[in-house]
Amino acid sequence: MSTATTPARAAAARAKKTEPEAAAGAAVLKALWARPAARKLLILAAAAAVLVPVAAATHGSGTWPSAFTVDLTKPLTGASDWIIDNRDSHWAFLYFFGHVSGAIIGAVHAVYTVLLALGWAGVTATAALLAWRVAGARVAVVALASFAACGLLGMWVPTMRTLALMIVAVAVSVAVGALLGLAAGLSDRTFRALRPVLDTMQALPAFAYLLPVVLVFGIGVAPAVLATVVYAAPPMARLTALGLRSTDQGVMEAVESLGATGRQRLLTARLPLARRELLLGVNQTIMMALSMAVIASVIGADGLGDRVYQALSTVDVGSALAAGIPIVLLAIVLDRTTAGAASPRSSRTTARTRRATAWAAGVAVVAAAALTAGAKPWPDTWTVAIAAPVNTAKDWMVDHLYTGIPGIGGTADLAAHYTAWVLDPLRDGLQALPWWGALLLVAALAWLIGTWRTALTAVLSLAAIGVLGRWELSMDTLSQVVAAVAVTLVLGFAIAVPAARSPRVERLLRPVLDVFQTMPQFVYLIPVVALFGIGRAPAAAAAVVYALPAVVRIASEGLRRVNPGAMESARSLGATSGQQLRQVQFPLARPQLLLAVNQAVVLVLSVVIIGGLVGGGALGYEVVFGLAQGDLATGLTAGVAIACLGLMLDRVTQPTKGARDGA
Amino acid sequence: MARKTMMAASALCVLAAAATATGCGAADMTKQASPYADAAGTKTVTLSVQSWVGARANTAVAKYLLEHELGYRVDTVQVDEVPAWDALSQGRVDAIMEDWGHPEQEKRYVEDKKTIAPGGDLGVTGHIGWWVPKYFADAHPDVLDWRNLNKYASQLRGPESGGKGQLLDGSPSYVTNDKALVANLGLDYKVVFAGSEAAQITQLQQSAKEKKPFLTYWYEPQWLFNEVPMVEVKLPEYTQECADKGTKDPSTVNCAYPTTPLKKFLNADFTRKGGKAARFLKNFAWSKKDQNAVAQMIAEDKLSADEAAKRWVKENPDVWKKWLP
Numbered sequence: 001m002s003t004a005t006t007p008a009r010a011a012a013a014r015a016k017k018t019e020p021e022a023a024a025g026a027a028v029l030k031a032l033w034a035r036p037a038a039r040k041l042l043i044l045a046a047a048a049a050v051l052v053p054v055a056a057a058t059h060g061s062g063t064w065p066s067a068f069t070v071d072l073t074k075p076l077t078g079a080s081d082w083i084i085d086n087r088d089s090h091w092a093f094l095y096f097f098g099h100v101s102g103a104i105i106g107a108v109h110a111v112y113t114v115l116l117a118l119g120w121a122g123v124t125a126t127a128a129l130l131a132w133r134v135a136g137a138r139v140a141v142v143a144l145a146s147f148a149a150c151g152l153l154g155m156w157v158p159t160m161r162t163l164a165l166m167i168v169a170v171a172v173s174v175a176v177g178a179l180l181g182l183a184a185g186l187s188d189r190t191f192r193a194l195r196p197v198l199d200t201m202q203a204l205p206a207f208a209y210l211l212p213v214v215l216v217f218g219i220g221v222a223p224a225v226l227a228t229v230v231y232a233a234p235p236m237a238r239l240t241a242l243g244l245r246s247t248d249q250g251v252m253e254a255v256e257s258l259g260a261t262g263r264q265r266l267l268t269a270r271l272p273l274a275r276r277e278l279l280l281g282v283n284q285t286i287m288m289a290l291s292m293a294v295i296a297s298v299i300g301a302d303g304l305g306d307r308v309y310q311a312l313s314t315v316d317v318g319s320a321l322a323a324g325i326p327i328v329l330l331a332i333v334l335d336r337t338t339a340g341a342a343s344p345r346s347s348r349t350t351a352r353t354r355r356a357t358a359w360a361a362g363v364a365v366v367a368a369a370a371l372t373a374g375a376k377p378w379p380d381t382w383t384v385a386i387a388a389p390v391n392t393a394k395d396w397m398v399d400h401l402y403t404g405i406p407g408i409g410g411t412a413d414l415a416a417h418y419t420a421w422v423l424d425p426l427r428d429g430l431q432a433l434p435w436w437g438a439l440l441l442v443a444a445l446a447w448l449i450g451t452w453r454t455a456l457t458a459v460l461s462l463a464a465i466g467v468l469g470r471w472e473l474s475m476d477t478l479s480q481v482v483a484a485v486a487v488t489l490v491l492g493f494a495i496a497v498p499a500a501r502s503p504r505v506e507r508l509l510r511p512v513l514d515v516f517q518t519m520p521q522f523v524y525l526i527p528v529v530a531l532f533g534i535g536r537a538p539a540a541a542a543a544v545v546y547a548l549p550a551v552v553r554i555a556s557e558g559l560r561r562v563n564p565g566a567m568e569s570a571r572s573l574g575a576t577s578g579q580q581l582r583q584v585q586f587p588l589a590r591p592q593l594l595l596a597v598n599q600a601v602v603l604v605l606s607v608v609i610i611g612g613l614v615g616g617g618a619l620g621y622e623v624v625f626g627l628a629q630g631d632l633a634t635g636l637t638a639g640v641a642i643a644c645l646g647l648m649l650d651r652v653t654q655p656t657k658g659a660r661d662g663a
Numbered sequence: 664m665a666r667k668t669m670m671a672a673s674a675l676c677v678l679a680a681a682a683t684a685t686g687c688g689a690a691d692m693t694k695q696a697s698p699y700a701d702a703a704g705t706k707t708v709t710l711s712v713q714s715w716v717g718a719r720a721n722t723a724v725a726k727y728l729l730e731h732e733l734g735y736r737v738d739t740v741q742v743d744e745v746p747a748w749d750a751l752s753q754g755r756v757d758a759i760m761e762d763w764g765h766p767e768q769e770k771r772y773v774e775d776k777k778t779i780a781p782g783g784d785l786g787v788t789g790h791i792g793w794w795v796p797k798y799f800a801d802a803h804p805d806v807l808d809w810r811n812l813n814k815y816a817s818q819l820r821g822p823e824s825g826g827k828g829q830l831l832d833g834s835p836s837y838v839t840n841d842k843a844l845v846a847n848l849g850l851d852y853k854v855v856f857a858g859s860e861a862a863q864i865t866q867l868q869q870s871a872k873e874k875k876p877f878l879t880y881w882y883e884p885q886w887l888f889n890e891v892p893m894v895e896v897k898l899p900e901y902t903q904e905c906a907d908k909g910t911k912d913p914s915t916v917n918c919a920y921p922t923t924p925l926k927k928f929l930n931a932d933f934t935r936k937g938g939k940a941a942r943f944l945k946n947f948a949w950s951k952k953d954q955n956a957v958a959q960m961i962a963e964d965k966l967s968a969d970e971a972a973k974r975w976v977k978e979n980p981d982v983w984k985k986w987l988p
Contacts, residue, residue, distance in 0.1 A: 084749070084771070109698035161699055219742050219750040221698050300740050300750060302699060310712065310719075310741045312861045316965060391965055398869075412869075419822040529865045534831075534857045535823040614862040615823065621835065621856060628743040628836030 040447045048440050061434035064466035071469060073633040080632035083215055093216075101222035104168065108221050112164035120151055122366055123160070129362040131333065135340020142336060146329035152384050155304065159326045162293055162303035165221060166286075166330075169228040169293075173285045177233040181240020181281070185274075186266075191241060196457075198234045204646050205606035206231050206295045207623055208639035214299050215632055224293075224301035232288040239281030243274025283338035287518075290331050294520035295610075298627060308522045312613075317394045317526050318387030324523040331518035398530045415537035418483075423536050427479035431472055438462065438475075446652045449594070458651035461644040470641040476618035477608060477645060484540040484547075484604045489597060491544065492551030496596075497581065499552060500559035513549035521546055521607050529614050539611020539620070547603035551596045558592020559585050598653040605646050619645070699738060708940045709738045711747045711756040714834060715860055717884055719968055720957035721760035721785065725947055727972035728983060733939050743836040748928075752778040757933040758944050761785055763838050764923045766910065773928075780934045782927030786948035791838065791882045791920035793830065797892035799876040809848060809898050812878070816851040819878050828852040831879040833863035840909065840916040841880055844898070847917035852878070864962075867891055884951040886958040942988035949982055 033039055059065035087093050115123055124147040132140035150159040180198075184191040209227045217223035247270050255269045271278070297305030307323035401411050430438070442462050447455035465474045499506045524545055528538040562585050570584045586593065612620025619638045626635015699707075708729055712722045726737040742750055748768040750756045759782075772779040795806055805811045816828030823829070830852045832841055841854045857863035863879070864887060870877045871891040881893065898919035899905075905918035927944065934941050953975070960971035976983060 105698045112699060164698075214746065218753045218755060219740075219746050220753075220755045297741070299746075300742050300755065302738070302740055306741055310739075312859065316962075318965070319967075385967075387967075388965060416822050526861055526865065529862045530869070533822070533869065534862045534866045535821070535855075537822070538862075611858075613858040615855065615857045617823070617856065617858075621858060624858060625835035628745065628834065630745040630749060 037448055041444060044440070044444055044447065052436055052440070055436045056434065059435075061436070063431065064435045064469075064471035068467055069469040070467055072637060076633040076636060080215060080630075087218075097216055100226075101217050104172075104222045104225045105220075107168045108164050108225070111167050112161065115160045115164055118366070120147075120156060124148060124151075125362075125366045127333065129366060131337045131340075133358065133362070135337045139333070139336045139340050143333045146333045149329055150326040153322045153325060153386065154384075155307065155323055155326045158302075158304045158307050158323065159330070162305065162327070163330070165225060165228075165301060165303060166289055166293060169225045169232065169289050170282075170286055172225065173229045173232040173289060174236050174282055176229060177236025177281065177285060178240050178278070180233070180237035182244070184237065184241035185244025185270075191245070194237070194241075198238050199650070200643070200647055201230065201234045202238075202602075204643045205609045206292050207606070207609045207620070208642045208646075210295070210299050211623070211626055211632065211635040211639055214627070219300035221301060223299050224296035227296055227299070228289050228292040231292045232285045235284035235288060236281040239277045239284065240274070243277025243281075244270050246277075247273050279338060279341050283335060286334045286338060287331060290327060290334070290518070291520065294327060294522055297522075305520070305522075308520055312522060312526055316387065316391065317523075317530075318390035320523045320526060321390050322386050324519055327520055328515055328518045332514060335518075394527055394530065398527075401531060411531040412533055415532035415535070415541075418537050418540065419535060422483050423479060423540075426483055427476050430475040430479050433475075435466060435471070442648060442652060450651060450654060454651040454654065458648045461648040461651070464644045465641045465648075468637050468641055468644075470619065470622075470637060473618045473622065473638070474641050474645055477605075477620065477642070478649075480536050480540060480543075480608045480611070480616065480618065481601065481605050481645075481649065484543040484608060485597070485600050487540070488544045488547045488551055488600045488604060492548055492596065492600065493555055493593075495548075495552045496555035496559060499556040500585075506556065509552065513553060516545060517549040521610050524607075525610070525614050534615035536611070536616050538614050539608055539616035542611065542614075543604040543607035546607045547600045550599045550603055554596040554599060555589075555593055558589035558596070561592070562588045594653070598650065601649045601653050602646065605642075605649060609642055706734075706940070707736045707738055708758070708937070708944075709740060709756045711750065711759050712739045712741045713744060713747065713759075713761065714741060714836070716886055716958040716962045717787075717954055718761045719961055720954050720971070721947070723961065723968035723972040724949075724957060724975060724983070725758075725760060725944060727969060727976055728986070729940055729943065731976075732987060733943060735940050743834075744838075745836065748772060748779070751928060751930050752776065754930050754932060757930050757937065757940075758782060759928045760944075760947070761787070761925050762928055763789055763791075763925060764921075765838075778931050780929050780931045782929040782934075782945050784948060785925040785927055787884060787925050787951050787954055789882060789884070789923045789925045791880070793841075793878060793896040793898065794881040794893040795876065795878055795896060796871055796874075797894055798874055800894040807894060807896055809850070809896055812896065813849075813851045815876070815878075818876050819852075821855060823855045824853040828878065830854050831863060831866065831877060832856045833860045833880060834858065837880075837882075838920075839880060840913060840920070843909075843914045843916045847915065848899070884955050884958075886955055886962050889955070889959055890963060939988045943986055946986040946988065948986075953979065953982060 033042070059067060118126060124144060127147055128140045128144040131143040147159075150156060180194060184194045206227070209230055210223075213223040213227050213230075217226065251269060251273065252265070255265050260268065293301060293303065294305035294308055297303070297309040300306075304323045304327050308320050308327075311317075311319035311323060433441070439459050439462055443455050443459045446458040465471060495509070499509055521542065524542040525538070528541045528545075532538040532541055566584055566588060567580065570580050575583065608616060609620040609623065610616075612618070612622070612624040619642050622634050622638030623642065625631065626633075626638060710722045710725060712719055722739055726739060729735040729737050740750075740756060742756070744763070744765065745768065747756065747759055748765060751759055752772045773781060793809075800807055803815065806815050812828070819828035820826065821829035821831075828851055830841060830845060830850075832839055832854050833856070835856060835858065837860075844850075845852050845854055857866060867877065867879060867887065868891065878896070879893075881887075887893075899917060901919045901921050905916065906921065909916040927947065929937070929941060929944060934945075937944075957971050957975045960966045960974065961968050964971075966974070
């Protein structure tokens with residue numbers, strides 16, 4: 001409700017401003033005070049007037065004052081040494097972490113053995129059967145084709161490994177997420193306590209999680225699964241809580257009046273009613289887990305991610321793509337299947353016996369398939385090598401785009417200009433900003449579109465970066481994020497407008513967006529290096545490509561949902577197409593557009609960090625360095641700084657927080 | 664509803680399976696192998712592949728011979744150098760085929776904890792240094808002495824070097840003293856990390872295509888020399904005194920990199936119980952020429968590692984026959 005009134009009020013205020021301006025002096029101030037945004041700024045300005053001179057006088061106006069930093073190198077290095085020395089003897093490792101790790105390895109091993117025993121035919125048949133029963137015949141065909149494609153690409157064994165890891169990781173994430181969500185859905189206090197934690201976990205780039213788990217569990221599958229769970233459980237928890245909390249009050253009262261106990265109410269009314277959210281949660285969890293599966297290859301997760309990672313070290317885009325495509329296909333199959341389960345279908349009424357027959361027939365098919373084909377991985381002769389043609393295509397593209405396009409130069413010049421004219425001034429500007437100025441700026445931005453609480457979180461996060469002694473590096477990363485977000489938004493909105501207006505454009509775009517969104521970020525890195533050289537420019541390019549689909553999707557959705565009545569009346573008033581867009585569609589779709597900004601920021605940050613692998617430098621490089629050298633002090637501090645940066649950026653761009661607080 | 668109970672049941676199954684798998688006593692994480700090992704009843708050897716192609720060549724040939732001559736199944740996992748030591752000590756991988764010298768880890772795992780055993784020399788000698796492309800060195804022969812590097816700083820600028828000359832470094836995982844060297848030799852350069860070797864190679868190839876000058880951290884043996892000929896810049900001579908000083912405080916290094924005989928390392932348990940595979944890996948030793956031949960096929964001709972190994976094995980039976988136990 002409130003989302004619709006705010007832009008309307010803003011529009012009204014704008015209209016008033018065009019009237020002859022007669023107000024003067026005190027009246028202006030009063031009018032300003034009446035507008036919440038101006039009021040917040042006035043308060044902030046007053047606070048700044050008191051605090052800034054003190055801060056500037058005692059600690060200068062340069063970068064973060066060294067008096068406020070804490071050097072954690074010694075304790076962290078000590079902790080790291082202690083862990084390595086005691087990993088095979090201390091009870092905490094033997095009786096706790098050891099069992100956790102053992103359980104994960106055992107579970108993955110069990111799943112993997114089953115998958116191998118089913119053989120390629122059995123796995124493909126099972127996947128198709130599940131998809132058919134859960135989401136219908138069309139999805140079943142997609143599943144069948146996708147698994148066949150994984151085999152054809154010569155990626156059968158890695159695909160099975162990734163699948164085994166995914167099944168375990170998703171099962172654990174769903175269990176953990178559902179439990180947390182259950183607690184938060186049933187108790188208000190838990191909900192309030194848990195929400196900021198979940199918000200934070202979702203805003204963090206996955207790269208920041210890796211080092212601490214590696215330290216405790218070493219390299220391998222166990223830490224990979226755990227890092228994935230940390231990354232993938234929050235959406236499940238959040239959606240479970242949401243589903244339970246939004247149960248229809250009327251239904252609840254009816255159930256209560258029937259004398260149901262608390263447990264009965266939960267099991268027979270609240271959980272079934274929240275089914276849609278629960279399944280959506282599972283869907284989200286699977287998507288997050290898949291994207292993490294690749295990043296986790298840096299810590300030895302094996303499977304498809306490892307193939308992508310190995311291809312990168314030989315600059316082999318073709319092989320990286322051959323391993324990336326199965327990930328996209330897995331994502332599409334799993335997404336369609338779980339999404340199909342979430343949407344209500346008429347077949348729910350199917351008789352129980354008929355359903356049982358169908359299952360039995362399916363199982364028979366699977367068994368037959370497994371037996372006839374034998375429990376073998378995909379036959380070697382049935383593969384198609386796509387690496388070579390893809391590499392030829394890439395080389396051709398690079399040869400023709402790198403330099404010498406008449407008029408605009410080439411991608412190399414573009415990168416040089418972007419670095420010299422956009423990134424450098426922005427970075428220098430941010431680094432030259434007095435530390436109290438940066439804090440003030442963040443406070444103002446966060447408070448303007450959020451509440452004082454979000455503003456406080458944002459300011460504290462930024463301050464924490466300073467305390468950790470990563471101020472300069474974070475400003476460098478921040479400048480890369482800001483610039484890339486700007487590019488993403490310009491491009492994204494430019495694509496979203498036609499997509500929102502024409503269903504045909506939208507239909508054409510959809511598969512492209514799907515692919516770009518699920519393609520592992522690593523696959524982007526090498527072609528962008530070939531096109532843009534090394535440095536911050538390729539990192540930005542990869543970030544833009546990765547964040548663009550989400551922005552296009554959310555923005556076009558928002559624009560399309562603008563009330564047709566409003567559009568109609570604008571048209572009848574003779575507004576041109578551009579006027580409609582600027583004065584009706586954009587203002588009315590404001591909440592969605594702001595959400596697109598928020599998503600762009602979070603996604604861009606996650607890739608800018610990975611950009612450390614292609615010379616992006618700054619915080620990303622420190623994390624890469626920490627992982628590569630087993631240097632906990634460097635890696636963990638940078639990881640925490642990234643987390644703080646992510647939190648700050650999220651809060652600065654999250655307008656709906658305030659509205660949700662009220663709800 | 665039915666699905667939910669099924670989900671719960673499957674979760675329980677997983678937990679139960681895990682519990683029976685690990686038992687309830689102490690569980691030593693450092694003895695837990697990869698879940699993919701030994702699946703489907705085959706003997707599995709897990710090799711660590713480092714990110715550079717020379718190391719991939721070693722692994723590719725070892726893998727091919729283990730699989731086709733000795734009947735093992737071989738898994739390869741890409742791990743950075745230092746974490747690979749860690750993984751090796753825990754038995755997550757069985758062998759590192761090429762190590763460029765990690766004294767700290769060697770002391771910790773080989774001497775103190777005895778979880779890693781030396782696996783002998785690889786037969787290849789490695790050398791790290793600073794290199795410029797041959798076309799640039801031909802035009803300006805005096806660039807090959809470090810004392811003259813400052814003269815060329817302005818020609819070697821890059822977008823990320825902030826007005827100074829650019830010294831291109833690769834992956835953060837590699838052994839490097841470059842930051843200390845630049846500072847201690849008073850050079851007007853900035854070390855720019857490409858972040859990964861892939862990115863560095865792409866950049867070097869791109870520069871070579873346009874005959875642009877560059878100064879890069881690089882190492883021998885490396886297949887890229889065949890494609891982009893480079894000449895080494897002479898740094899102050901490597902001395903034992905300088906090396907000792909550097910071990911104590913890495914920021915004081917002011918001399919060239921040493922020439923290192925590359926070594927293999929095996930997991931200590933694996934050397935005892937690994938049977939033929941362990942003996943084979945210990946015997947594995949070849950020349951720089953052999954390694955480069957395979958590396959070139961992988962990286963430049965874009966053959967799959969398996970295919971490259973197959974071709975090399977076919978042509979050089981006299982080299983590898985000696986390795987078989």
